[in-house]
Amino acid sequence: MAATIKDIAKYTGLSISTISKYLNGGNVLEANRKLIEEAIQTFDFKVNEMARGLRTNRTMTVGVLIPSLENIFFTSIVSNIESILLKEGYSTIVCDYKEDPQLEEKKLQFLFDKMVDGIVLMPLPDNDNLVKTVIARKTPLVLIDRLIHNVDCDVVLVDNLNASYNAVEQLIIRGHRRIGIIAGPQNIYTAQERLKGYIRVFEDYGLKIDPALIKHGDYQIESGHKLLLELMENEKPPTAVYVTNYEMTIGSIIAINENNIRIPDDLSFIGFDNQDLARIVKPALSIVVQPVQQIGETAAQVLLKRMSKDQRGFPLVTRLKTELLIRDSLKKVES
Amino acid sequence: MAATIKDIAKYTGLSISTISKYLNGGNVLEANRKLIEEAIQTFDFKVNEMARGLRTNRTMTVGVLIPSLENIFFTSIVSNIESILLKEGYSTIVCDYKEDPQLEEKKLQFLFDKMVDGIVLMPLPDNDNLVKTVIARKTPLVLIDRLIHNVDCDVVLVDNLNASYNAVEQLIIRGHRRIGIIAGPQNIYTAQERLKGYIRVFEDYGLKIDPALIKHGDYQIESGHKLLLELMENEKPPTAVYVTNYEMTIGSIIAINENNIRIPDDLSFIGFDNQDLARIVKPALSIVVQPVQQIGETAAQVLLKRMSKDQRGFPLVTRLKTELLIRDSLKKVES
DNA sequence: TTCGGTTCGCGAAACGTTTCGTTTTTTGTT
DNA sequence: AACAAAAAACGAAACGTTTCGCGAACCGAA
Numbered sequence: 001m002a003a004t005i006k007d008i009a010k011y012t013g014l015s016i017s018t019i020s021k022y023l024n025g026g027n028v029l030e031a032n033r034k035l036i037e038e039a040i041q042t043f044d045f046k047v048n049e050m051a052r053g054l055r056t057n058r059t060m061t062v063g064v065l066i067p068s069l070e071n072i073f074f075t076s077i078v079s080n081i082e083s084i085l086l087k088e089g090y091s092t093i094v095c096d097y098k099e100d101p102q103l104e105e106k107k108l109q110f111l112f113d114k115m116v117d118g119i120v121l122m123p124l125p126d127n128d129n130l131v132k133t134v135i136a137r138k139t140p141l142v143l144i145d146r147l148i149h150n151v152d153c154d155v156v157l158v159d160n161l162n163a164s165y166n167a168v169e170q171l172i173i174r175g176h177r178r179i180g181i182i183a184g185p186q187n188i189y190t191a192q193e194r195l196k197g198y199i200r201v202f203e204d205y206g207l208k209i210d211p212a213l214i215k216h217g218d219y220q221i222e223s224g225h226k227l228l229l230e231l232m233e234n235e236k237p238p239t240a241v242y243v244t245n246y247e248m249t250i251g252s253i254i255a256i257n258e259n260n261i262r263i264p265d266d267l268s269f270i271g272f273d274n275q276d277l278a279r280i281v282k283p284a285l286s287i288v289v290q291p292v293q294q295i296g297e298t299a300a301q302v303l304l305k306r307m308s309k310d311q312r313g314f315p316l317v318t319r320l321k322t323e324l325l326i327r328d329s330l331k332k333v334e335s
Numbered sequence: 336m337a338a339t340i341k342d343i344a345k346y347t348g349l350s351i352s353t354i355s356k357y358l359n360g361g362n363v364l365e366a367n368r369k370l371i372e373e374a375i376q377t378f379d380f381k382v383n384e385m386a387r388g389l390r391t392n393r394t395m396t397v398g399v400l401i402p403s404l405e406n407i408f409f410t411s412i413v414s415n416i417e418s419i420l421l422k423e424g425y426s427t428i429v430c431d432y433k434e435d436p437q438l439e440e441k442k443l444q445f446l447f448d449k450m451v452d453g454i455v456l457m458p459l460p461d462n463d464n465l466v467k468t469v470i471a472r473k474t475p476l477v478l479i480d481r482l483i484h485n486v487d488c489d490v491v492l493v494d495n496l497n498a499s500y501n502a503v504e505q506l507i508i509r510g511h512r513r514i515g516i517i518a519g520p521q522n523i524y525t526a527q528e529r530l531k532g533y534i535r536v537f538e539d540y541g542l543k544i545d546p547a548l549i550k551h552g553d554y555q556i557e558s559g560h561k562l563l564l565e566l567m568e569n570e571k572p573p574t575a576v577y578v579t580n581y582e583m584t585i586g587s588i589i590a591i592n593e594n595n596i597r598i599p600d601d602l603s604f605i606g607f608d609n610q611d612l613a614r615i616v617k618p619a620l621s622i623v624v625q626p627v628q629q630i631g632e633t634a635a636q637v638l639l640k641r642m643s644k645d646q647r648g649f650p651l652v653t654r655l656k657t658e659l660l661i662r663d664s665l666k667k668v669e670s
Numbered sequence: 671t672t673c674g675g676t677t678c679g680c681g682a683a684a685c686g687t688t689t690c691g692t693t694t695t696t697t698g699t700t
Numbered sequence: 701a702a703c704a705a706a707a708a709a710c711g712a713a714a715c716g717t718t719t720c721g722c723g724a725a726c727c728g729a730a
Contacts, residue, residue, distance in 0.1 A: 004686055004687085005686065014710090015709060015710045016686090016711085017688080017690095017711075018710070020688060020689085021709080023688095024688080026708090028709090029695095029696090029708065029709090032708090032709090046448050047686090047687080048389070048450075048685085048686050049448075049450070050388040050389045050685090051685070051688090052688075053715095054383070054385045054685090054686080054687070054688095054714095054717085055686085055688045055689080070407055072405055075404045075410050076404065079405060079433075091428045091449050092428060092430075093426045093427060094417070095417060098414075107421075110426070114384065114426050115384070220611070221611045221612070221615060222615055225615045250585065251615060253592075254588060254589070254592065254615055255615075256592075257588075257589065257591075257592025258616070276555070276556045280560045280586060280589055339715095339717085340716065340717065341716080349679075350680050351716090352679075352680060352719080355718060356678085356718095358717090361678090362677070362678070363678075363679090364677090364678070364679090367679090382716090382717080383716050384717095386685090386717040387716075387718075388717090389684095389685045389686065389687085389716080389718095390684075390719080391718065391719095392685085
């Protein structure tokens with residue numbers, strides 16, 4: 001059905017190997033080049049990637065494995081990775097493991113069985129061994145968003161610690177001392193970092209932290225809602241709150257509005273991740289914006305580099321900066 | 336490096352073709368079967384899908400093409416499709432086309448170049464020709480969520496019309512007559528259907544529709560926010576509002592809370608898609624819930640059927656029912 | 671025991687490429 | 701015009717499977 005190299009050879013009167021050479025960027029007589037291109041046009045010839053892969057042991061396929069496909073932050077990154085890789089002719093197999101370590105392993109195995117040329121992984125914590133076995137298999141691997149300790153591996157991170165530091169610092173500068181934080185699950189790397197930033201800035205300013213103002217949620221809308229209310233029910237409620245992911249920011253906003261908490265008069269507020277929210281909510285929210293596009297692009301580029309056998313600079317740790325959008329949700333208080 | 340059929344043959348003393356037969360479910364002597372399985376174990380043998388594909392013209396890969404990877408409704412469906420297909424050994428290449436018709440065509444072409452065995456597509460409107468060309472190529476295709484007219488094709492839909500009908504009917508039953516709707520873009524199939532349901536139930540009850548209460552948004556948070564406020568600024572504001580997707584529901588909720596509109600006293604409210612929201616918002620929201628899991632599973636199953644050359648019942652139109660969760664956001668009024 | 675019918679196993683060709691060593695053509699120099 | 705060197709084209713083998721037609725082995729019935 002579909003045209004093969006043979007058809008092109010026949011049409012042009014050249015040999016199969018010459019066509020192959022052309023296809024792979026080799027030199028060919030000008031006249032022949034034109035002829036070949038003409039043939040490719042008329043037959044609408046496409047290289048059969050499977051035949052090629054059989055010879056070369058490359059599939060032109062990369063696997064992307066993320067914790068969940070139901071989280072916009074993750075899928076936006078995937079979207080960007082995919083765009084870049086597609087330009088280079090790679091297809092992207094996207095899998096999620098629904099935050100389940102067993103599934104993470106299974107899906108990773110699946111990707112190996114499919115002989116992907118490279119893998120982008122957003123790993124679970126406590127699964128160092130898994131990552132180690134991947135590395136042992138020599139398949140290029142780029143981690144994103146979450147760091148695994150004691151393992152040499154290319155990784156693209158966000159500087160979550162300083163993201164928090166800067167956000168909370170802005171609150172401190174404005175005189176706030178009782179600052180609540182709605183942090184993420186304790187075993188997740190990004191959540192740990194975001195909390196560390198909060199703690200460090202307090203230390204740097206020589207201020208004391210009230211443990212009652214630190215709340216751990218599960219990164220879902222519902223816990224944002226619940227924890228914000230818990231914070232406000234404190235006998236000495238915070239004058240400012242910093243929420244550390246998108247879903248919990250939505251939850252918090254809903255709680256705030258429901259309870260007629262006035263921003264920024266009753267409470268100064270800094271949220272996370274989504275510019276839309278910042279625009280909509282009145283008064284405009286201040287938020288920490290992650291460089292989603294850059295994360296995806298960087299991960300894709302590092303992976304491409306490794307897949308082309310370029311090992312320079314290994315392991316490459318890219319730490320991207322967040323942006324702090326200051327809007328109208330912050331107020332000065334006397335401290 | 337990796338073990339091949341040859342290694343298994345050597346180990347067992349059988350011929351390559353016998354091993355192949357076993358691998359493809361053929362009959363083999365009990366003793367040999369055990370021997371082969373033992374060999375496969377010890378070598379950790381995996382069929383080379385590329386070699387197999389070269390012979391059989393199958394890639395064991397399906398393409399899923401959706402408008403955007405940044406929409407939870409879409410990606411949840413993808414997640415479910417992927418789970419089912421993976422069980423059957425298929426990998427899923429997920430692409431999005433960022434709501435851009437040009438890109439839709441390009442990515443579809445890309446999937447063809449990758450010789451996927453099947454495609455799940457959530458198409459743009461006004462692109463009937465694209466779908467027709469896909470069908471002409473004989474690659475199994477399942478459409479989801481959006482119908483294309485004048486084209487015979489398997490499709491998995493949600494009964495959006497009756498979803499709206501039932502939702503709005505509940506409002507009418509409770510005495511509401513001025514019911515606002517925040518509908519989607521006019522050229523999107525699901526949006527049209529959801530609006531039709533609204534219109535039909537008014538007709539069936541012999542009520543008149545006030546065009547000022549019909550607002551068209553773009554399915555984004557921001558337009559939900561804006562349009563809800565527009566509705567309420569009407570000189571005769573609605574007593575109830577029905578919002579037709581997730582993002583706009585969030586936007587509306589934020590607007591409602593910001594403006595201290597009391598639900599259900601000032602306004603009865605029915606939203607769309609997300610159970611989380613229903614739980615969080617006080618009072619609990621009534622919402623239309625789409626059967627996301629079923630959509631994905633059904634699409635995957637129909638596609639599997641077609642990929643195994645089973646053409647029974649073509650074209651299969653599956654129309655799934657939504658669920659209407661009635662909670663505390665509805666109030667009776669005298670009409 | 672023999673024979674027909676099944677079941678199982680085998681060998682070889684084929685799928686569409688790439689690659690490598692060799693041959694042919696082109697180019698440049700004298 | 702002749703020759704060497706460089707460039708281009710060629711032919712064949714190989715990648716790891718499936719498939720198909722045959723032959724071998726086995727079974728039960730007569």
